[in-house]
Amino acid sequence: MYRYDAFDAEMLQDRTAEFTDQVRRRVAGDMTEDQFKPLRLMNGLYMQLHAYMLRVAIPYGTLSGAQLRRLGHVARTWDRGFGHFTTRTNIQLNWIKLKDAPAILESMAEVGLHAIQTSGNCIRNITADPYAGANAEEVDDPRVWVEAMRQWSTFHPEFSYLPRKFKIAIGAAPNDRTAARIYDIGMKMRRARDGKLGFEVMVGGGLGRTPYLGPTIREFLPAEHLLSYMTAIMRVYNRHGRRDNIHKARIKILVASLGAEEFARQVETEWEALDKAAIDVPEAEIARIRASFASPAFKTLPAINDAVEALKAASRPFAQFVKHNVLAHKVPGYVIVNVSLKAPGEVPGDCTSDQMDAIADLAERYGFDETRVHFDQNLILPHVALEDLPAVYEGLRAIGLATPNIGLTSDIIACPGLDYCALANARAIPVAQEIATRFADMEVAEDIGELRIKISGCINACGHHHVGHIGILGVDKKGEEFYQVSLGGSGLEDARLGDIIGPAIAGPKVTDAIEALINTYKKERTTGERFVDTYRRVGLAPFKAAVYAEAH
Amino acid sequence: MPKLIKLIDGRPAWAEDPFLAVADEDAMPGQGGVILSLTRFQAEGEGLLAAGRAVGVRLEPSEAVEGLAYDLPRLAMVALAFPKFRDGRQYSQATLLRERLGYTGEIRAVGDVLREQANYMVRCGFDAFEFNDNTGPEELAYVTHRFRHVYQRAADDKTPIFVERMKGGADA
Numbered sequence: 001m002y003r004y005d006a007f008d009a010e011m012l013q014d015r016t017a018e019f020t021d022q023v024r025r026r027v028a029g030d031m032t033e034d035q036f037k038p039l040r041l042m043n044g045l046y047m048q049l050h051a052y053m054l055r056v057a058i059p060y061g062t063l064s065g066a067q068l069r070r071l072g073h074v075a076r077t078w079d080r081g082f083g084h085f086t087t088r089t090n091i092q093l094n095w096i097k098l099k100d101a102p103a104i105l106e107s108m109a110e111v112g113l114h115a116i117q118t119s120g121n122c123i124r125n126i127t128a129d130p131y132a133g134a135n136a137e138e139v140d141d142p143r144v145w146v147e148a149m150r151q152w153s154t155f156h157p158e159f160s161y162l163p164r165k166f167k168i169a170i171g172a173a174p175n176d177r178t179a180a181r182i183y184d185i186g187m188k189m190r191r192a193r194d195g196k197l198g199f200e201v202m203v204g205g206g207l208g209r210t211p212y213l214g215p216t217i218r219e220f221l222p223a224e225h226l227l228s229y230m231t232a233i234m235r236v237y238n239r240h241g242r243r244d245n246i247h248k249a250r251i252k253i254l255v256a257s258l259g260a261e262e263f264a265r266q267v268e269t270e271w272e273a274l275d276k277a278a279i280d281v282p283e284a285e286i287a288r289i290r291a292s293f294a295s296p297a298f299k300t301l302p303a304i305n306d307a308v309e310a311l312k313a314a315s316r317p318f319a320q321f322v323k324h325n326v327l328a329h330k331v332p333g334y335v336i337v338n339v340s341l342k343a344p345g346e347v348p349g350d351c352t353s354d355q356m357d358a359i360a361d362l363a364e365r366y367g368f369d370e371t372r373v374h375f376d377q378n379l380i381l382p383h384v385a386l387e388d389l390p391a392v393y394e395g396l397r398a399i400g401l402a403t404p405n406i407g408l409t410s411d412i413i414a415c416p417g418l419d420y421c422a423l424a425n426a427r428a429i430p431v432a433q434e435i436a437t438r439f440a441d442m443e444v445a446e447d448i449g450e451l452r453i454k455i456s457g458c459i460n461a462c463g464h465h466h467v468g469h470i471g472i473l474g475v476d477k478k479g480e481e482f483y484q485v486s487l488g489g490s491g492l493e494d495a496r497l498g499d500i501i502g503p504a505i506a507g508p509k510v511t512d513a514i515e516a517l518i519n520t521y522k523k524e525r526t527t528g529e530r531f532v533d534t535y536r537r538v539g540l541a542p543f544k545a546a547v548y549a550e551a552h
Numbered sequence: 553m554p555k556l557i558k559l560i561d562g563r564p565a566w567a568e569d570p571f572l573a574v575a576d577e578d579a580m581p582g583q584g585g586v587i588l589s590l591t592r593f594q595a596e597g598e599g600l601l602a603a604g605r606a607v608g609v610r611l612e613p614s615e616a617v618e619g620l621a622y623d624l625p626r627l628a629m630v631a632l633a634f635p636k637f638r639d640g641r642q643y644s645q646a647t648l649l650r651e652r653l654g655y656t657g658e659i660r661a662v663g664d665v666l667r668e669q670a671n672y673m674v675r676c677g678f679d680a681f682e683f684n685d686n687t688g689p690e691e692l693a694y695v696t697h698r699f700r701h702v703y704q705r706a707a708d709d710k711t712p713i714f715v716e717r718m719k720g721g722a723d724a
Contacts, residue, residue: 007701007713014699021698022668030686031668038638039668121638151703151713157675158647158706161640227704238644239616273652278705285714 001062001370002147002292004112011154012109015116019043020102042122042160044115045101049422052096054104055118059150060128060143061089061373065360068371070111072356078104083356085341085349087413087464088167089127089373090118094420116154121162123153123234129172130374133293134382136330138172139189140197144290145226146170148281152227159234163241164249166234170199179375179491181205181213182467184251185233190220197223203233203263204255207461212252213495215260217267224286228279232271236263296368296383301333305386320404320442321393333386337367339379339396340403340411344440348414348432349377358399366392377413378406408445409453409518410436413464417457417474418481424457426474426481426507431455434511439518448518451531452490467491469532470517471498472510481507487517487543488535496536501544516546557689558658559679564689564696567680571608571629573662587631590615593623601626610662613641617648624655632678634663643676650677650707671696677707 004012019039026036046053056071063071071091075083078100079093086092096104108114118125126149128142129135149168153159159166169178171188180186186202198220205214221229242248255263312319327336339359341349351359363371363381366388372380384392396402405411412435415421417428432455439445454468458475465471471486482504489498505513518531520543525534535543558567571585576592585606588597593609600607608629609620620630630649632642642661649655660680661673667687674696681692702710 005717007716010700011703011713014701018698035637035666035668035685121640154703155672155699156704157672158643159640160672161638161643161669163640235644239641243613243639243641275651281714282718284718288717 001064002059002143002289008112008151009109012112012114012116015043015114015155016102016105016109019105023098023102038120038161041120042117043101043105044118045096045098046119047422048094048420049418050420051094052098052101053420054093054096054101054115055086056083056091056093056108056113056115057118057125058089058091058113058373059125060132060146061130061375062132062143063371063373064111065364065369065371067111067113068356068360068363070108070113072353072360074104074107075356076353077107081354082350082352084347084416085351085373085377085379087375087377087415087462088125089130089375090125091373092416094416119165120160121164121166122160123156123162123166123168126150126153126167127169127178127375129170129177130372130380131177131327131336131382132172132372133295134329134334134336135173136328137175138330139191140172140223141290141293142170142172142189143293144286145189145199145223147289147292148227148286149230152230152279152281156234159238162234162238163243164246164251166237166251168230174493176491176493176495177374179464179467179495181495182207182211182464182491183214185230186214187221189223192220199223199226201229201233203267204252204260206250206252207464207466208250209247209459210253210256211461211466211497212256213497214252215255217255217260217264224283225276225280227281228274228276229267229271231279232267232274235270236266240266295331296370298331298334298383299385301385301387303332303386305333305389308386308389311390317397317402317404318390318393320446321402322389324404324408325402325406326389329383331383335384335386335389337381337384337389337392337396338374338406339381339401340405341378341401342405342411342436343400343403344405344410344436345433346400347429348412348436351379355399355401358395359401362392362395366395376406376411378411404442405445407450407452409439409448409451410445411452412436413452413454413468415456415462417455417463421457421462423460424474425459425476426457426483428455428457428463428472428474431472431474431483431507431510435514438511438515448521449530451518453514454489464491465489466497467495468498469530469535470514475504477504483507483510485510485513485517485547487540488532490532494532499540501540502548505547513547516549517543520546555682556660557681557683557687557692559674564681564692566689570606573610573631585628587629590619597623608658608660611642611645613639613645617645617653621653624649624653624657627657629658629660629680630655631660631662634661634665637664637666637669637684643672646673646677647707667691667695671698675702675706675708675710 187199201218202214367381412432414428414432418424455472456463456465467489484504486498587608606628610631
């Protein structure tokens with residue numbers, strides 16, 4: 001994976017020094033809070049309900065063992081011994097003191113970690129397909145291009161005071177694993193008929209109070225022009241995005257009001273006028289970055305391992321783990337291991353310092369020193385030899401992270417909600433915990449099959465509720481927590497926004513309502529049909545009837 | 553004390569301001585350089601220029617620099633206004649003035665202009681500043697030299713890291 005060189009390291013040092021000076025100016029009263037706020041945000045520091053929250057960037061969701069261990073150390077030393085992995089593949093530390101921030105940033109910088117542009121109205125940390133480099137389907141390793149974009153977007157002088165925050169994701173394969181269509185810019189890697197590498201470019205997706213799926217504005221952008229084309233999009237947005245109303249300032253509103261065609265035309269016009277050669281990174285630099293993502297030294301191994309087969313036959317939990325959490329790898333004899341941070345009853349996405357240490361150990365010992373963060377708020381060991389799978393499983397089991405529920409009912413996305421967040425209207429975590437606990441039984445969960453429940457504590461939709469097979473949105477009704485339920489959404493290649501089923505449901509009734517929905521699915525489904533497909537086939541009526549019959 | 557800071561050969565220094573900012577409702581002074589709004593420039597600029605007066609134009613963020621393309625060679629300076637320091641449109645406007653319209657004259661940041669954004673302004677082509685805080689030339693020099701490198705090309709002449717790397721400057 002990419003390691004910061006002397007230039008990258010000096011950029012981090014200079015940034016830490018800059019922020020230290022800015023904090024000093026603020027403390028000395030040389031800047032108002034209004035003037036300081038965007039600077040603090042662009043260094044990842046939020047003021048939350050109870051304390052400062054620090055959001056640490058994890059570019060393309062990739063962490064070395066040393067970096068993961070350092071995150072554990074930071075959480076243990078300056079926080080409460082755990083962190084929260086987010087749908088943006090970052091990690092949030094929820095109990096930070098402002099005075100500790102410079103020390104934390106310095107400690108992280110030693111291993112190439114930072115909180116640069118994890119908040120504020122700038123280009124945020126860019127995500128990529130979490131199985132990059134491990135997945136046989138991928139067109140190219142998206143991390144090469146995201147790393148080029150990371151550098152281009154870092155401290156960009158023209159695009160650091162945008163109308164609003166800006167999020168970019170690059171998918172690597174026909175199967176989208178980044179939720180690209182709900183991004184400000186989503187891209188999908190493609191190869192033209194002549195073999196040329198490029199991207200499909202989608203712009204103007206987003207959730208929040210006005211959800212949109214991003215339309216494609218260019219079917220094929222030659223890869224070498226990625227940065228000049230991004231510059232053109234950003235410039236059109238920076239100049240013409242609305243600044244008079246914070247709720248209408250995202251690029252999705254600009255794209256929707258102009259229409260995708262007109263927006264695309266403006267981007268193309270701007271792009272034609274740009275000095276592309278000055279902006280696009282030369283081939284030699286792309287090659288340098290690409291070399292840093294070279295495949296690890298995989299061994300030649302048999303595709304089937306007898307010991308693993310024997311253990312699957314002997315141990316039901318291991319067989320379930322293999323079935324739900326382990327995926328095929330592009331190299332025979334290797335697998336991708338998903339590590340669920342969704343043990344029923346736990347907080348989705350939370351990981352303790354001890355767990356981080358242990359996963360780092362496993363990655364170093366069995367996984368070529370790599371871990372990934374998935375936007376589903378789970379972790380991944382992307383390169384595990386099949387013969388090491390029993391040891392990795394045991395290691396995960398020992399720290400409570402072998403829950404075999406990837407993609408099942410209890411694998412719920414939930415934002416921090418009213419337990420932490422200053423914006424939230426309702427809690428999300430306890431709702432997730434209650435649903436996950438109700439459907440924890442493996443036989444029940446396997447019978448239901450793939451079901452993606454996503455919960456947000458407010459309309460800002462950090463929990464992606466619009467694109468959940470079942471989406472749950474917390475609303476406040478005269479001081480009481482109610483939840484609006486939607487059905488049929490997806491952020492992936494079958495992208496669609498969910499349909500709201502009816503009036504919001506009182507907090508204590510939500511899990512019953514979910515059970516009613518699931519029972520309806522079981523009644524209506526055809527063999528092998530997923531929940532979301534049944535819903536899309538039969539429509540809202542039977543689901544709605546079941547929920548409101550039981551609620552009243 | 554003058555409140556204008558200019559970059560002279562890249563070095564910031566206090567400067568006398570040869571221009572008077574004339575508001576739309578103000579009477580036009582009989583002599584000397586003036587800075588006018590776009591509207592007033594469109595109404596009265598021709599006459600002033602014909603009389604040999606030095607004329608600068610102040611653009612609000614919503615007034616596209618492309619509208620000045622024809623007049624740029626005759627303008628003494630362009631002022632780009634920041635109604636709020638968080639309004640980032642003028643970074644694009646300054647970039648376009650330098651890179652697309654080939655403007656080499658003074659680009660002045662006016663309005664809610666603060667020290668912590670000044671480095672980005674310089675990178676986008678601003679070379680004159682009326683600060684809205686207590687920033688002086690020393691402070692401006694400090695914030696514009698805080699970073700040893702840059703990752704991307706902009707309207708300044710800084711060499712991006714990807715070029716430094718190719719030159720073999722990396723000791724990593």
